[in-house]
Amino acid sequence: MITIRKLARLPNATRHRKIVRLLAQLEAAVSGSPPTAAGAQISARYWRDLLALLSADSTVPHGVIRGADRVAGLLSELPARAQRAELRFAVNDLRHALQQLIGAEAADWDLSGPAGTLTGRAAPTASAGSTPGAAALAGSGLYLERIRAPFNLGAISRAAAAFGIAELLLSPEAALPEHPRARRAAMGAFEMLALRREPLETVAEPVFALETGGTPIDRFRFPDCGTALIGSEELGLSPAALKRAEQSAGRVTIPSPGAKSSLNVAVAVGILLYCWHAALTGDPALPDHARR
DSSP states (O other): OOOHHHHHHSOHHHHHHHHHHHHHHHHHHHTTOOTTSTTTTSOHHHHHHHHHHHHTOTTSOHHHHHHHHHHHHHHHTOOOHHHHHHHHHHHHHHHHHHHHHHTOOSSTTOOOOOSSOOOOOOOOOOOTTOOTTTTTTTTOEEEESSOOOHHHHHHHHHHHHHTTOOEEEEOTTSOOTTSHHHHHHHTTGGGGSEEEEOOGGGOOSOEEEEEEEEEETTTOOOOSSOEEEEOBTTTBSOHHHHHHHHTTTOEEEOOOOSSOOOOOHHHHHHHHHHHHHHHHHTOTTSOGGGOO
């Protein structure tokens, strides 16, 4: 393990790359990985010193410094199990912010978008050739919380436009629609949707979560109009998002009976939108109790 003193003497770009890898180890330790996992045995003092070094770094943006201070504050509180998720998300946000600074895209989701509002686009009106039921989801939307992969953002937007969703809300940390991978995967869908960056707190009710541990999708009662909360590729939805959903329209789960227990997030959103649309339009493919 590199010492903090040696880390401080490295060139800026090299130091930042090494800190990204160290933060990945901290994230693994915080997430409850086995004690043998990399980073799980590193002392709390080491992490505090590392975060202090990053916080004092004049070559990084203020957002990275704020993130380092936030993680340091959460670590100092020695969080109980119920608070570990908040710390995990904070470390994840800090790591992605630093990866954006160094231009690293080691994985397809390694791109963070800056906070701020995107230019709104008016959703298109239904054309004369629209199929029956095309407007069933026109008043509903998707909230994408920390979707990091530009490809996934584009693929989700394409599915949203295909099922008549009018608006995509992006969390401040989500990928940029302007990214070439996002635009390539969207196949023109961004021009068919209204796109806005919003904090979770401003998303209008009712909301429901697409996440494990909920009602199976064939038994879920979809709202006539609302917002589906979609979580990140790595961590899923934040505790705050899940709490909002549980106090509103609930949590829906896509059962996975096969050997693989998870789906790509864009694939999952496509399944969700089909079932939501079918529930509102009375599609006979769904069981009676799942249809309106």
